[in-house]
Amino acid sequence: MPDINTVNRPDEWKIEQGLSGAVLPVLDMTGPETKALAPQTFGPLTKDEDAIKSVGDRDALFKAERKGWKGFVEWENHPDKKAAAHKILTSQTFPPNPEYQLGPIPATNPVLPGTHWKMWHHAVGGELTQIPEDSWDTVLREKHPDMLHLLQFPYNGEPPKRLVTDKVITPNSLHFVRNHGGIPMIDKEDYSFTLDGLVQNPRSFTLDDLMDESKFPRMEKTVTMQCSGTRRIEQITKYAGQGDEVPQAPWAEGAIGTANYVGVSLKKVVKACGGLIDGAKHLEFDGADTYFKDDEVMNYLVSVPWSKVKANEVLLAWEMNGETLPRIHGYPLRIVVLGYIGARSVKWLYRVKAIREPSRAPVQSKEYLYFPQQVGKHNLKMTDGIQIQEMPVSSAITSPWTKQVVIHNGRIRCKGWAYSGGGRWPERVELSTDGGFNWYTIPLESLSRKRKWTWRTWEFDLPCDVEGWIEIVCRCRDNALNTQPPDVRTAWNWGLHVTS
Template sequence: MSPAQGIRNYMDIWDKRDDMVVHGTDPYNAEPSPCVLADRTLTPLDAFYSRNHGPIPDLDPASWRLTVDGLVGHPLTLSLEDLRSDFSEHALVATLQCAGNRRADLIKVRDIPGEDPWGPGAISTAHWNGVKLADVLARAELCPEAAHIAFAAPDVSDIADPPQPYGGSIPVAKAITGQVLLAWGMNGRPLPRAHGAPVRAIVPGWIGARSVKWLQRVTAQAEPSDNYFQATAYRMLPSEADPARTGPCAGISLGPVTLNTAILRPDDGARLRPGLTQIAGYAYAGENRAVARVDVSLDEGGTWIQADLDEQVSPWAWQHWRTTADLGEGETVITARAWDTAGATQPESARHLWNPKGYANTSWARIHVTCHS
């Protein structure tokens, strides 16, 4: 079987578009082309990015159970039917963004061996249905000394040494806000297997790595999870660090996402006719902030055009933006930057953000286009 046939089979298995940009098939990692995300508040299921660290589990919803234990007064074992019948259903629109979104621009600065070259499509937005984690924790009666809520899943990853199931944690302060969901529905349909069925965590405003899929255990504890993907991976290391030589708890643990934007249309490298051209993209501010403004430049930041910004449909969702610019003959570098409601904006260059794992590229977005009559 050819590589193309192998990728085609994976598109069929996970019900993804034929034009997904596939970074790996085992584990399956893929993102949509930028233009697919343009002008869509909700990302279609067949275009929603997929980030995995091991084989995708196949869990039977009827026999699935969620264990809630640790520093709680009343440990729980809940079936999917228990979650549906014993707790009030809740819904929210939330954007999930991989910590490696836009890593490809960091790789242009300096190579990042062993890491997928994610473009601007490692981000997607869905309408999620489920129950509030806070309601489940209230039923279990958190002990006063509980400071973190750990999530555990069955997907075993060879990235860890030795291999271990995926896991992570969030602070209790985030878990009990009522914002975090134990979700079984996505865009009006049952949660797809590739996205965590039968139940996954949705931690809005935080990196996608904390929205653990195929959730099987929720544990209240005094310290953060010691799982590899919390203690060692998804940490911002200094630029001079060697990831192979750094141990657990090195660097900064990634949690809330930071302000970001990307240009979705036109395509990078596009050949266009001179004249009025629509430029469109997304901006996302993450935890407890909103996007206030998006600026677009045709001269590398010498002058700026203020783009039209869509209303935010949810405190946890991205916003799309667009503007029209008059492009002349020849090559143009189109640049975009966002501002959030705290008055913060993005750093100018990916050079200033390079790190050895390629996380959190929030530099100005840039594409190159060429116009000829």
């Protein structure tokens, strides 16, 4: 073979056909000439030991805050601690996020290890040192062995498809988990949280205070919780996002679960503080988990409007499906916001703060945003996004699976769920074998019972008169008669949220 001068790569055909998107250069067409930006490369990890040492003793800086609260650092009232952690993080480099979205998804379980998150925790040290290991031990202790671990740390996991709709009430060990940080280990006896900010009489509450039925009526609610990233995998495989820490969780149909929670209404607790003052309109919830946003360290913070709390739709819960709240789900006390995305239901609550405007914390104002088609990570303005609170109506098929071969006699047994956010409920679920031209209505007796804040699971023998490839799709109409767009593309947004 003569020595021909070529720029072909060995796997040229695969690259040209889009089967190795991750190695393609980014094309910048904003100028008169197209520039091919080479994929970002990362040199060896660096570490400025002197700079880090100058910050001081990490065990003293980030020591245990309270007796019985292991793995908790209070960042929000401590700019000094935040600055120290920032200095430590910026004095060294960490491995990048794996941009697997444009390449193959790892075939492991856990799918992604979360290496850089673990390293961040170890780098800051002190109370955070042991968290990655403690959290994973908690997963193994509290969750079902068949869970699909999408991200090992912070833990993100969902049940396998065959177990998602197996029961109308999801067993605790199979309920999906979307953690944004590690799991703090808090003793019930030493637990309390503070309610302050713009309230008449700020004060703290222990669990015993809340459980005193002479002061707070007990509240029990069966609630479906859904992550706004549910079924993101369908977008990843068809129209990927643009590589970011957000789509680290390649959720499928299992990022939804239903449980019975027991606790008290937050409204009553606010009233016990004499009510809101000075134009307070929102309540911020502070979680004891530590959240890393690039090189900034903070607690997990979000907010909901007072109108939601006032309607008795925000619960302080200590019990889940008749059991003590599992550690991985927020023990000893978590928020449960009825009909909102799971991200608002803060776990390991240590503070509630009445404020005037929605929280400016990044989880509220920079993440869980729904962007238009024109917006990506290269031209992002945060105010272009809609803050995702309620989820739209959606439904999913849990059996049969994509590309599965089915032998049938004119009927295909199908299973799945349907859900609508904001307290709306599925009124009708329909299935089609022709991609959505003709629709069969699932009889009401084949749907689980209608309840204001929950999904409905279903099973149906779908008539089908063809061999060969068919496209089974489902759709739901909720009680406001909203329904779903028919294909994944219509929902595309670079954060890959809200796949309905």
